[in-house]
Each structure stands twice: as C-alpha cells, then as structure tokens.
Amino acid sequence: MRLSVLLFAHYRELVPSPSVEIEVRTGATVREAIARLRAMPGWEDLPEEPTVAVNREYSQPDRELHAGDELALIPPVAGG
Amino acid sequence: MKATGDRTKAPAGDPDPCFVSACITEEPIQAERLLDLGSRADGALLLFVGRVRDHNDGRPVARLRYEAYTEMAERELEAILREAADRCEATRIEAVHRTGTLEIGEASVAIAVASPHRAAAFEASRYVIEEIKKRLPVWKREVYADGSDAWVHAASEDPPR
DSSP states (O other): OOEEEOOOHHHTTTTTTTTEEEEOOOOOOOHHHHHHHHHTTTTTTTTSSOOETTEEEETTTTOOOOOTEEEEEEOOOOOO | OOOOOOOOGGOOTOOOTTEEEEEESSSOOOOGGGGGOOTTTTEEEEEEEEOOOOOETEEEEEEEEEEEEEHHHHHHHHHHHHHHHHHHHEEEEEEEEEEEETTTTTTTEEEEEEESSSSHHHHHHHHHHHHHHOOOOOOOOOOOOOSSSSEOSSOOOOOOO
C-alpha cells in the first residue's frame, strides 16, 4: 500500500517537502516504514527509531500500519 | 484556529469538574482575554505567558518562527490540560500556543488556570508548560540579528512515550 508520511521542521528539510510517499505492505510496522525511508537517498541521517505519531498520537515502533493511516515523523520538539 | 472547548458553554456550577480549552493559532495571543476564566467558586486565577526573548545561549535573536503539527498539537495540548486538571484539581484550564513568525516580546504561549485554591493553580500551570516543552509537536526556528537562522534543539528530554 502507498503510505504518506508527514514531515516537519528538521525532517522536512531532508526532502524538502511536507510529505513523502512510500510503498509498504499492509500491516507493516512503523519500524519497517522507517527502514524504507532510511533506504532512500538523502535519508541516511534519519534515526533508526525516530519519534513518530500514527493518526496524531505518539506511537511505538512495533505499531502496525494500515491503509489510510497518517504516519508523521516528529523531530525533537521545541514548543513553549 | 479552532478551540477544542468553548468556555461560554461552561457556566458557573457546570458539573464538568475539569473544563479545558486548547488552541493552536496563527493569530496574536490576547492573553488578557484569558483573565475572565473560572467561576465565583474559583479563588485563584493564574495566567502564565511565555514570550519571545531577544537572546538565546548568548546570541542575539531577532525573531522566532514556530511550526506545528497543528491537528496533533491541538489534541495533545487538550490531553495535557486534562491531565493537569485531573492531577491538580484545577477547575478550568485554557491554553493557547502560537505558530508563525513572532517578533521579540510577542506571546508564544499563554496558560490560564482557575481553581478554588492557589496551590492547585500553580501546580497545574507548571505541569502544563513543562509537558508542552516535552510533548507538544511544535518546533521553533531562531532568526538571528545577522540574518542567519537555525532550528532550536530543546534541552535533551526523554522522547514522548
């Protein structure tokens, strides 16, 4: 399935684009999606286990992904 | 801009013990607007405002640019406010976080807490700002006096959850 990955701040500048599309199997874990991203040219510096959100909630690397899920990479936050 | 609660719908005597309102906005924050929070039962009303300062780590700062994952940030901010209300027995909490380009002195965040007693108000306000720093999906880019700019790396914290 095609999965759209949202990018913000530091990570957005790697592309640079507000999102990137990847192809993963249905039921792939977040960890697999990240590995797919890290295999793309220019993405070598992405951490192996970056903080992520699935459907706008912080999620763990073993979380499974399904069609329509919103995966977002969350660089170190600096609000306030 | 979208508030997740509307305090005009939470009148005095509202049975909801933890009314909260979270908002991420590109509009300038009117902090004084938060000062009519609470009811006649609330003996404490505390307002915290975070502002853009003119320096960071010894370097002059000209302005800041805030970026947010707005949909998630609003949801996360509301979760933080609910946690604060539950932990600290505050009765009303409203928080606003700004995005976009902010000049020196402009408010980047405002937190208002109403509570029957002061201890809960201080505790809740402190909890909210510390959790914002740890968890809210918001980023800031410092623009320096010489025109260069850089993403701010917050003090090292454990990643959220």
